[in-house]
Amino acid sequence: MTSPQDGRAGIDAELVRRLVAQQFPQWADLPVTPVKVDGWDNRTYRLGSGLTARLPTAESYVAAIDKEHTWLPVLAPHLPVEIPTAVAKGAPGFGYPHPWAIRRWISGETASYDTVGDLDDFARSIAAFILALQSVDTAGGPLAGAHSFYRGASLQHYHDETVEALTMLKGRTDTDLAAEVWAAALASPYDGPPVWFHGDIAHGNLLVQDGKLSAVIDFGTSGVGDPACDLVIAYTFFTGSSRTTFRSAVTQDAAMWSRARAWTLWKALITEDFRVIDTVLDDFKQTH
Structure with a gap:
């Protein structure tokens, strides 16, 4: 071995x-x-x-x-x-x-476009989970930091990495617009009370039974801080009406969405996921 x-x-x-x-x-x-x-x-x-x-x-x-x-x-x-x-x-x-x-052991299938029955209903279920998590008492909870890989902390932690990725991808995507997305988020720091966040609400950590959300797993990046990172799924999984449904149901303000776009963009830039980069840039253009 x-x-x-x-x-x-x-x-x-x-x-x-x-x-x-x-x-x-x-x-x-x-x-x-x-x-x-x-x-x-x-x-x-x-x-x-x-x-x-x-x-x-x-x-x-x-x-x-x-x-x-x-x-x-x-x-x-x-x-x-x-x-x-x-x-x-x-x-x-x-x-x-x-x-x-x-x-x-938790039974269920990993969430995918094949296993989810109704994406709009699924979007509402994810939003309900996020809001319920944010409502839990944070007393004594683990403040965002190294244990959460800085999910829930300031985006400034990943600034140098993002700038480096923008430099490397120049000519392969609209890095000028991407830099605007990043700058807008840095200019909108979280000023609310720290709340619980999961840190990695992605389809691989969502389980489905009979087409509906049945469980959320892997709380390894969870903590207490800025919950903007939990909105990333709006750009990585939801599309069209399900994205609209999610945004409406999760009821976060414009500054929160600005940081959510930046969290999504950071990861998409360093992994060179151009589909997600384009999704974030299009969303930014539609809201500015």
Whole structure:
């Protein structure tokens, strides 16, 4: 087996079996199988039919283990759909250097244009989730920072990276207009009270049953701060009437949308996702 210190390549089912058997012998006989759709920050394996083991792939993702274990039970009662249930925390072992988590398995299909029944209804459900999350008491909550990869913090953190991307993409997209989008967002800093945000409301973290939103997973980038980052899905997933429905249902002000465009643009620029870049630029032109 490749050394676990090598990151994703070093985490496999055998390592998970050994960790579970050593630290949680009550589950030692459960079969360990990789999930069909996995993320980058963590490797996830099913333990039997009702549990999962979730192992960070690098040190930068470790903070999420304690954060989720502490706060998922606090958030869950206030949210309209299921979120992960923290069951236990594992310790490093067998050369794997990080703490890890056991969660309840959540059934459902990953959200896509094929699995969602009605995009407008889905847009309203996502908006309801965001508003419910924003309403949760923030007392003692984790303020946006390194643990959230600065989601929920000032866009200024990614200014240099964005400027560099604009320079590299000059001639391949309208970088002058993109710079306007970025500047407009920096000129509209968040001045409201810190609220809860998820940090990565993307289709891969949304589960669907019978065509409807049934669960939101992966709170690793969650925290307390500016929730503009949670509006990115307006540009990355919703289109046409569903985008209009989402914007209306989530009821955020113009400054919030300015920062949401910038969050979307930052990621699209560094990943060279020109479809999303064009979507953000078109939206900016329509509102200015």
